[in-house]
Amino acid sequence: MEPAEDWLVESLRLYQDFHAFDLSEATRVLEWIGDKGVFVAGYESRKKNEILHLTLPFRLSVKENQGLFPERDFKVRHGGFSDRPVFDLKHVPDTRLLVTSGLPGCYLQVWQVAEDSDVIQAVSTIAVHEKEGHLWPRVAIFSSVAPGILHGVRLSSLKVVDLESQKTMYTSGVSDSDELSSLQVLDAHTFAFCCTSGRLGLVDTRQKWAPSENLSPCPGSGGGRWCAEVGGRGRGPGPHIASLGSDGHLCLLDCRDLSHPESSVQCAVSTPSPAPELLRVTWAPGLDNCLAISGFDGTVQVYDVMSWDGMGGQAEPLFTHRGHVFLDGNGIDTAPLVTTHTWHPQKPRTLLSAASDASLHVWDWVDLRASC
């Protein structure tokens, strides 16, 4: 118990606020609904999994007099049951619908969050014709009056399907069999893809397939599995892509010129990642130039990309969240692995992180560089 106690005392200095929860089952999903609620879902293959809509403790949304709000708990607002593991969950904006993906990967499940009760009900499925063994389709949502579901297992099977009519609105039309690792919708007509090989692209759905792409994965790295996210700013004004490899390489590219990466670093993690499918890189919505990574161990690391120079050097994280390592109260031998993390949409330094031991943390880290 000693290291845990030491870390807790340290945490007084490191965190402005810190909450630790135990879910009944671990989640790989943390999807926001507004800025007051998140969805989590189980991913076990042998039993029914729960999908839960949790509302954050009220004190986190209060602007002043936070001290007068003693409740620090999550509330389960809605719940539902899934027969199969849930690996990805997306909320369709401005609706009460959710889309989930898991194994077997031949269909996506659409859910409805009830208005007059606390139940999340399965309503329909979207067929993904290829059944690919252990591969499952990635999902992103084109939000509009008629939402479109972007999904695919490989570049060749990329499609946009109208949610209501289930008609295919767009297909990639290529035969490239590169396996997809992430999909991200950027605006009404553009989306970004990242393949497990590290191949990145930005696609305009109004044109026939002609994405702007990078030439090869980040220089200085060899193979491994990649994921990426578009967000933030680097040296240029426009959006950038941060690309993370299972060998610990983190690469920064300007969206206007994917062929020449701006900078890259080797993250301070033990490599390779024991679970490359869980790799995650996210841009902070409220901070310039900050991003977070997870998927290597029981930590979440925050980096400031402006502090990088050149290519391939070692980078020190601005902050490392070690809560999942130290608060492992279950006494299981294997150290927990962070399965996913996400930034709070409003509070600049607040993140949520979940781990394989079913823990869920909400933490507000202190930027120790700030002098005042």
Added chain:
Amino acid sequence: MPEIRVTPLGAGQDVGRSCILVSIGGKNVMLDCGMHMGFNDDRRFPDFSYITRNGRLTDFLDCVIISHFHLDHCGALPYFSEMVGYDGPIYMTHPTQAICPILLEDYRKIAVDKKGEANFFTSQMIKDCMKKVVAVHLHQTVQGDYNMTPDRHLGAAWIDKCRPNLLITESTYATTIRDSKRCRERDFLKKVHETVERGGKVLIPVFALGRAQELCILLETFWERVNLKAPIYFSTGLTEKANHYYKLFITWTNQKIRKTFVQRNMFEFKHIKAFDRAFADNPGPMVVFATPGMLHAGQSLQIFRKWAGNEKNMVIMPGYCVQGTVGHKILSGQRKLEMEGRQVLEVKMQVEYMSFSAHADAKGIMQLVGQAEPESVLLVHGEAKKMEFLKQKIEQEFRVNCYMPANGETVTLPTSPSIPVGISLGLLKREMAQGLLPSAKKPRLLHGTLIMKDSSFQLVSSEQALKELGLAEHQLRFTCRVHLHDSRKEQETAARVYSHLKSVLKDHCVQHLPDGSVTVESILIQAAAHSEDPGTKVLLVSWTYQDEELGSYLTSLLKKGLPQAPS
């Protein structure tokens, strides 16, 4: 009679006025009698008129069981027993019996003195009510407001696989996922530390019993680790009372506290000292634990008045404050308070509301249901619409029925009570000695007498029963005559009867005795000549009452006649 009927009388949505009526085994039991803290009118009491509109409650209710001393579970007890009227037994554990009257009296004082309530129960009523209390041990009743993670000072609730017909649980917190205890303590330490670091003073109003001891241990450990020098004080009144109660109930507390108590006196801390009212004026940082908990009077209010004007200071309220108290006012955000003599106190100090309350959450409730293994689950204190998911979860995971009645709604649960009956060894041996053991497809009929002694059932042989009861045994024997056409001698007829029955009744013991009679089990068949007609033989079939069934069957079988004898 084998049904269990449950009717909640308490509030549907909020936590408060816990009160459940249960009819079980022919008895009517009231579980808890709580007060709803949020209301000032009749809504704060359970609706007792549901129990009986005209009759006396004492006639209808067999007993009242109080789970624990929180006011939302026992707050309405004096009102119920003394103002509405109930004279039957009230069961609760020893600690609850000790603590209940204190909390009730505190609450009464605040309600009457602070809020000026008129129609409230009096101190004498509390005393009279407590006279009706019968204290019991834990294996006789179960703790309420359970928490599966051990509180620092009380043991965790742990239920053996008791497999009840019904488990009644509050669902209010079943949709909550609680922040870990460590994080709540961390928040407390952080607030105290920050205040002390900037030279401020921290006031923590506490009740004599409750979190105070826990928070002290926490601070002591922290002070030691971080090597802090600011003094921590604890008012002596608190110490005495607390020590007294802990000595009484040491068996109810958890291991850590027990060890602490045994190794040293509860309050022999290194860094925590007894408070003197003069210390409140000392310069520099300090932390003080003082009573009472809601800042409504006494030392804590005195200190509050001295420190309120400085924004470097902090007051940490560790629990719920009743309306009308200063505690309640500042927790509602009030920054200007009117004190006696129309003096206005400006509150510049930081106000922090921290909840260390001990309710379980979703995970805890599921764990409890899993351990107890009930046949059915009943949820109270929740809105049906908001409980649908929990109901499904419980039904799926444990494969039990889950009910959610509204206030005044009755749920009837059929039960199949199993009554164990002991069988006397003598009887069992005798039956087995008769040969041919029963099989699943062919059960055997066993005759015995059921005796109810004390609260157990025994199946014994009739002879033993008669002996125990001192009665004489009478034998009942039936005899029937069956006429057969047979001109042969009786002995031959008897032999025919024997071979016929032997072939038909393969499962029974058929014997041909030397005197010519035939027996089937204990049934005797004798052949005799007809007095007038030589062509007719009369079979005398006689059997005891016990073999009535077989006897009747044999008679009808023989009446059908015998198969033709081979010539």
